Amino acid sequence: MFKKSLLALAVCAAAPAWADVDYHINLTEPTHHTGQVDIVFPDVGSSYIDVKMPAWRTGYYRILNLANGVRDFSATSEDGDTLNWEKVDKSTWRIHLPESAQGDDIKVNYQIYANQLGRRSRHIDDSHAYLDASAVFMYADEYRHEPVTVSLDVKDDWRSVSGMEKKGEHEFVADNWDILVDSPIETGINDLYKFSVEDREYEVVFWGEGNYDAEQTVEDLEKLVQQSQNIWQGHPYERYVFMIHATSGAGGATEHRNSTIIQRPRYSYASRDDYLSFLSTASHELVHTWNVKAYRPEALVPYDYQKENYTDLFWLAEGSTSYFQNHLLMQADIMTTDEYFERVASGVERYYGKPGREIMSVAEASFEAWSDQYGDRAHNFSVNIYSEGAMVSWLLDLALIEQTDGEVSYRDVHNALYQRFDADEEGFNSADVVAILDELTGQSWQQWWDENINSPAANIPFDELLNTVGMELTFASADEQKPWAGWRGKAADEGIELIQVERGSPAWDAGFTPGDVVVAYDGKRAAGGRFEEALQERAVGDTVEVTFFRRDQLHTAELVLGEEQHTGAKIVPVENPSAKQKARFLQWLQIPHPNAS
Template identity: 70%
Template sequence: MLAPSVVLANTDYKIDLTQPEHHKGEVSITFPASEEKFLDIKMPAWRTGYYRILNLANGVRDFEVRSNGEELRWEKVDKSTWRIYLPEQSGEVTVDYEIYANQLGRRSRHIDDTHAYLDASAVFMYADAWRNEPISVSLDVPEDWKSYSGMERQGDHQFTAQNWDVFVDSPIETGINTHYAFTQDERNYEVVFWGEGNYDAEKTVSDLKKLVGTGDSIWSDYPFERYVFMIHATTGAGGATEHKNSTVIQRPRYSFASRDDYLSFMSTASHEFVHTWNVKAYRPSGLVPYDYQKENYTDLFWIAEGSTSYFQNHLLLHAGIMEPSEYFERVATSIDRHKAKPGRDVMSVAEASFEAWIDQYGDRAHNDSVNIYSEGALVSWMLDSELLETTEGEVSYRDVHNELYQRFDADHEGFTAADVLTILKELTGRSWQNWWQSNVETPADIPFETMLERVGLELVYEKDDEPEVWAGWNANDTSGGMELTRVSKGSPAWEAGFTPGDVIVAFDGHKVVDGRFSDAFKEYEAGESITVTFFRRDQLHEKTLSVKAKPATDAKIEPVDEPTAEQQARFLQWLQIPHPNA
């Protein structure tokens, strides 16, 4: 293992975490001397990997600034910017402030008596003048704490980075934790567990070692020499975030042991690992360079997130961590969810990408919108299938992503839709402009049955001799009735005029005993009309609901018994494993 290179720091960051019980740390930053009249220092308004304005400056208190032992005048010029007025003979400028860190679920900053998770975007300020200069960060922590980061280590609790952008994309996990290390293909990996849970650490590390060996199934090489997995087993938080040289994965502490939970965890780990290339090594031009003070718009988030979701389980299959039947089950579930979402006919993945910064809520999220992750994954699959079919298996969507990796360095240049279309044309010898217009810029009509048939699979729905009736609403039982939370566009409930917030109290004049509305509803048959009594704005109303048979759900994907040679070949070209019935 090579010794880390020593970086001369131009900006020095320190944080005192020796009294963490109240979620607070004391930050001190020393900036180089400047000949300017003032220095603007900023706290980011969002963090990478989570496309929402978070207003992270709300954690700052007791701001002070000094130079040459003298306090300097400052003022806040906007919600995230502090302007420091510099004297003519100023030296280095030292800024001190307290940071409040109790946002574990946002994976931005969290300090307590067992650990601190520090994403620099939510903890440390920066100055544009020094953004491209080296930095160092040191931590003063309780005696039994251990510190880890994807940055270069210079001591037990000290790290360095080439510049702010590496620093802000290299979170720190410090505290009472369990650490593992391994080497795979001459690259170094670390796994850090914080928190008690029902995980099997040895198995997890063993499977992560299998996972990280699959990167070359898509890309020609790796963009790192060292990578850190940070795993939080906790309460009240879940999710994950990719970073340049590491990831943080949060799970409820008892959601690791079952097979389904474990595969969910490993899928998340794979998703974040794919991001090491797709987003961190290459990403859309709207995100290059990151502007930490405002939204960064692009119509290609569906590639950044959706294609990552598409590839995540391919790597698990390739590594032997997930069985083909388990993969088919997850694809079938995604098909069911797609078909049950009216928004698929309204919003394209390009529009969803541009709108990603806007929180969709209520019925709009379901009826008029799609998700960049799930819909982006399905459009990615559709493009992969078309590429394989058009080129008789010579070109796959993996080749497109490897070309993006080879041509676009996210530190300098991002890619556009035109760049993707150029790559598609160069790889296949034909224009993909019409396909793009029909399936990316317009809501896609995804031919699932055709795509599956090409690879020797079929979509199956079990017939129900006594189909359930369907209203098209979702609801929560309350003490006073059944409160609607969602009404699907075009459903019987939608046509009858029901809306979220309505509280249903009776069917056909009969109060439902003990709140068993679902059981009572099952007594009706498709085609019947029901008089529904409900409260809206605390007033009692009645409407007639004409129920229908429940649409086919619980899709299953099954391999055909005797796949043709072409289907077997296409399956292998698609997933890089043999067809189950080959």
């Protein structure tokens, strides 16, 4: 006992004192996308300290090398003496402390260049700053769990908003750096709306002019947030912030601990399709507040910001979120069932149009998410953790409902994950998910998992799934099918440059490959002509002589036009659903079947 006490004292003596790490950024001269960052690490008692910039940010599983925005790095002691430092890798600055400075507060200073709006990492201009701490504020491992304060110097007419607790008009506090790094700051000229639901506070901040209706958006977001309890019991937040950017082209969204950032081109909010797309994104990010932020795979607990965090469960993190997002919109009476099934039908078409579904499982796609799957590899040999992840989530949901006579659904699985795994402490793995399936149903799900998650889900029985819930899937009839080549191209100076050739398509069988530049068909010029229209006027089975450049050499090949399958998908309710079908529909989507009366 005595030795253990001495060891504890030694550890405490070596660790930094419990004092705030102070972060400050000066944004008073933002026109050229720069800010000046100061960080004070208290009571540094060692001979050196490594300060780091993350190599990636949460919600975007790619190495981004975020340290590339740092310039003019320096470090000083408490007395203002300049400290020596060296770069030890792409993201780490090692500051050396002479004995006289050990125990001092150490101040780090650098300029940050921020012009990455589309990556949702950092952007500074004369109207605002969007600051994701992973791309702006460095950290030190030994201080990662200490409290932080963040203060901003900004223009007089700027407003600052964040999911962090607000201490002043432009100052925030958090219990540790992990909260800071998952709580972006939006500061600038913006519009702010607030509302309360079930004793929880919500804020909606708009930056940028656009054709959105702010009042209607806030009204619908208020309806949306009320639907979360259809899946989970409880909330992981007391306050939640929607940050919305109307941009000059940047788009995308990212989930955070108790906030989200959503970006869309400024004139892509007004039409019904655009608005539903925006709300689907908002719903997706809200779902992530539970699925990923409140509970997530063990490989991401805690986040390691210096390297890839590999898991075979990204399909559950992203695909299941995509699966649930429009359910909440229907339950909120924002999206109609017709609009929902139009989107499901489009997803079915995309599924059939992706040869990669025969090659890659969603578990493998999850592990490979960090790799850049591009071009033909992405389409022909890979699947997507979002789209195919949503498909297997649907498959699992209806399998659960059917095998338990409606007693258990996929919602129960996610609620169990939420109740059992706190992402601040512990993550889950595939065996944990299978164990929950077994426990909830009293059946074994390992074989199902091996067949549909660990193996390619190449032939999802959509007809069967939809019939179970009283819906019917149809495709375009044979006489409605158009001639099909199986390639996609873009205009080039000489003709049409192929950017994708679908495996097993007529173009694939004819030997075409991305990079080929089609210049003529049957002796007619392709560039500037009506190449695509001319192909559509042919008949299935027709042969077209295609002239093309490859490696600057002219070639000719014969293309036999085929018939594309599984196009024109429609999902409609059966006219006279049985009582069981109506019950299954209600158990699945928690709304009545369209022909329930």
